[in-house]
Amino acid sequence: MSLLERHRNIIDFALSSLGRRWKKNLALTLVYAFIVFTLASVIFFTEAVKREARAVLKGAPEIVVQRLMAGRHDLIPAGYIDILKKITGVGQVKGRLWGYYFEPSTGANYTIVASGDPPLEPGTIAVGQGVSRTLHAAVGDLIPLRGTDGAYVSFEVARVFSHASELVSADLIEMPAADLRALFGVPAGFFTDLTLKVRNEKELVVVADKIRRLLPDTRPILRDEILRTYDSLFDWRSGLLLVVFAGAVAAFIIFAWDKATSLSMDERREMGVLKAVGWKTSEVIAMKSWEGIIVSLTAFFGGILIAYVHVFFSSALLFEPVLKGWAVLYPRFQLIPHIDPYQVLALFFLTVVPYTVATVIPSWNAATVDPDSIMRL
Amino acid sequence: MFGRKSDIFFVGVALGAAALGLMTAHADYRIAGAGPSLMEKAALVERLELTDLCLFTDARYARHPSVADRHSAFQDSPMSAEHFPSGTVVLPPPHLCPQ
Numbered sequence: 001m002s003l004l005e006r007h008r009n010i011i012d013f014a015l016s017s018l019g020r021r022w023k024k025n026l027a028l029t030l031v032y033a034f035i036v037f038t039l040a041s042v043i044f045f046t047e048a049v050k051r052e053a054r055a056v057l058k059g060a061p062e063i064v065v066q067r068l069m070a071g072r073h074d075l076i077p078a079g080y081i082d083i084l085k086k087i088t089g090v091g092q093v094k095g096r097l098w099g100y101y102f103e104p105s106t107g108a109n110y111t112i113v114a115s116g117d118p119p120l121e122p123g124t125i126a127v128g129q130g131v132s133r134t135l136h137a138a139v140g141d142l143i144p145l146r147g148t149d150g151a152y153v154s155f156e157v158a159r160v161f162s163h164a165s166e167l168v169s170a171d172l173i174e175m176p177a178a179d180l181r182a183l184f185g186v187p188a189g190f191f192t193d194l195t196l197k198v199r200n201e202k203e204l205v206v207v208a209d210k211i212r213r214l215l216p217d218t219r220p221i222l223r224d225e226i227l228r229t230y231d232s233l234f235d236w237r238s239g240l241l242l243v244v245f246a247g248a249v250a251a252f253i254i255f256a257w258d259k260a261t262s263l264s265m266d267e268r269r270e271m272g273v274l275k276a277v278g279w280k281t282s283e284v285i286a287m288k289s290w291e292g293i294i295v296s297l298t299a300f301f302g303g304i305l306i307a308y309v310h311v312f313f314s315s316a317l318l319f320e321p322v323l324k325g326w327a328v329l330y331p332r333f334q335l336i337p338h339i340d341p342y343q344v345l346a347l348f349f350l351t352v353v354p355y356t357v358a359t360v361i362p363s364w365n366a367a368t369v370d371p372d373s374i375m376r377l
Numbered sequence: 378m379f380g381r382k383s384d385i386f387f388v389g390v391a392l393g394a395a396a397l398g399l400m401t402a403h404a405d406y407r408i409a410g411a412g413p414s415l416m417e418k419a420a421l422v423e424r425l426e427l428t429d430l431c432l433f434t435d436a437r438y439a440r441h442p443s444v445a446d447r448h449s450a451f452q453d454s455p456m457s458a459e460h461f462p463s464g465t466v467v468l469p470p471p472h473l474c475p476q
Contacts, residue, residue: 011383053430055415059423064444071448096426100437109434111441116424130431164414165421170431171440193444195426221444221472226428229443229470294386301393308400312407325462327435336411337404344397 007290010283014290017270029299031255036303036351037310038248043343044311045319046234048335053230056168057223061195062204064096064221065211075190080215084196087210089203095191097180101145101173106134108329112184114177122176124158130170130329132160145173148185155179163332170331196220252351256358263362271363275371284367285360292359296352304344312337436461438469447473 018025065084067076076095084093097114110131120126127137137143137157144152161169180186198207208220271284279287310316315334316323324330421427429441438445439461447469459465468474 008381008383011386012381015382015386049430049432052415056418056422056430057428059419060428061426064428066444066446068446071446073444073446073449094426100440109437109440111431111434113425113427116426128431130434161421162417165418167430167432168418168422168427171434172425172431174425219446221428225470225472226443228472230430232471233442233467297390297393301389301396305393305396305400312404322466323433323463325433325435325439325466327433327463329434331431331434336415337400337407339401339404341401 006283007286010287011290011294014287014294017287018291018294021264021266025295028255029295029302031251032295032299032351032355033303033306035248035252035255036300036347037307038244039351040304040307040347041310041316041318042244043347044307044337044339045316045335047340047343048311048338049234050230051338052167052336053233054227057227057230060223060226061096062198062201062223063196063208063211064226065194065196065215066219066221067193067215067217068219069217073193075186076193076218078189078191080218081194083214084194084211087207087214089198089200089207090196091199092197094195096193096195097177097186098192099180099184099186101183103135104146106328108134108171109327110171110173110329112173112175112180114180115174120158120174120176122179123155124176125155125179126159126161126172126174127157128161128169128172129163129166130331131173132157134329145183147183153179153183166331167333170333171329252354256354263366268366271366272371272373275367281364281367285364288363288367289356289360292356293352295359296355300348300352304347308337311335433463433467435463439463439467442467443470445470445473 065076065080067074067080078095081093081095084090099112101110101112102108103110108130115126125143127135127143132138135143137160139157139160141157142154143157144154146152155175161172175183181188186192196207196211198204204222204224208222211218211220271288274284274287275281310318312335315332320330428443431440433439436449438449
């Protein structure tokens with residue numbers, strides 16, 4: 001009998017054996033698939049966000065210069081622009097105006113930014129889809145915003161940012177710089193922070209060093225640091241991911257440990273009968289290995305496919321309450337999927353292999369015992 | 378349809394592998410078609426000089442983690458514990474973490 005035929009016969013028997021205890025095995029496969037699903041969903045989601053951040057934030061300012069006062073971000077004087085312009089290699093320095101606005105009627109937080117090029121007409125604004133949703137505002141509608149003096153100023157919605165841009169624009173309100181100054185009471189001659197363009201990208205670090213020396217009360221943030229922020233944002237050490245990972249790994253360890261240390265009386269008796277009718281120890285172990293492989297492969301394929309659908313078709317629906325936190329405004333974005341074969345392979349080896357090994361160990365112990373003594377148990 | 382039970386297993390594995398292949402093909406297809414959407418977002422980022430993705434809108438250090446200052450999570454008082462749920466998800470940016 002060829003090796004393939006022999007293993008086909010063993011698989012036939014392993015499937016019959018699994019079928020005899022189908023309720024227990026179904027429950028086992030579902031729990032196992034859920035663990036794979038949780039881990040795969042986290043991996044797919046975080047990897048997709050990181051990749052999208054890298055692609056989208058390539059156009060972020062090369063250097064952002066913030067002024068810090070008593071450890072906090074403070075308004076920066078426009079006079080700093082001239083100082084920064086004198087640094088060799090600096091091409092352009094611009095002041096950025098932006099801030100946060102809490103809308104009491106909806107409980108949502110918006111980010112208000114000064115209009116870019118081309119600027120908006122005075123009294124008009126462009127809003128993100130999230131703002132439009134929470135305020136039920138469309139193009140042509142008037143949105144009243146409360147200024148620092150307590151008076152409401154109405155702005156006409158000139159444009160709503162597209163749904164496709166929601167990952168960067170959901171909570172944005174773009175308004176003319178003069179309107180923003182009036183709304184927030186930002187005095188003339190001050191900006192929220194400054195942005196720099198450097199002629200040679202290789203000089204970014206040198207320019208940042210010069211900024212620190214020339215203006216010790218400021219903090220330069222390089223574009224590379226902005227990009228690295230999103231590389232490490234969902235690092236495994238971040239609280240929630242650690243809890244998710246630790247929970248899934250602990251569940252898996254308990255699960256595998258239970259499998260490794262307990263073999264039901266029926267299973268022991270079955271192995272005794274098999275040995276008594278002439279099965280070799282290696283064949284009994286192969287049969288148990290195939291049982292482990294069948295369960296773990298079913299759980300692996302099922303878990304990973306449902307995770308893919310969850311993250312990329314339902315916008316990670318189950319993560320929404322966690323990511324939303326206390327926010328009223330939650331961006332609805334469709335992430336661009338990316339499958340990293342290395343990560344899929346790592347997930348495979350972290351789940352399928354330990355489970356299969358955990359199945360084989362007790363079987364090996366039981367299979368090496370005299371069949372007569374097992375059947376008499 | 379299946380002569381032997383092992384046929385079910387082999388067909389199942391083949392279907393699972395095919396589904397993984399389809400998943401990869403779908404991802405590639407979406408990446409290939411994502412150009413205009415990515416360009417639109419990148420253009421907006423460049424025009425408005427944005428620094429962060431809009432993932433969380435409850436706490437400012439989670440909305441704009443890359444420009445958050447070291448003390449923003451303890452803005453109310455030095456003894457104030459972190460109270461925004463998103464703060465448990467978002468790590469501080471690497472440039473604020475001690476090396």
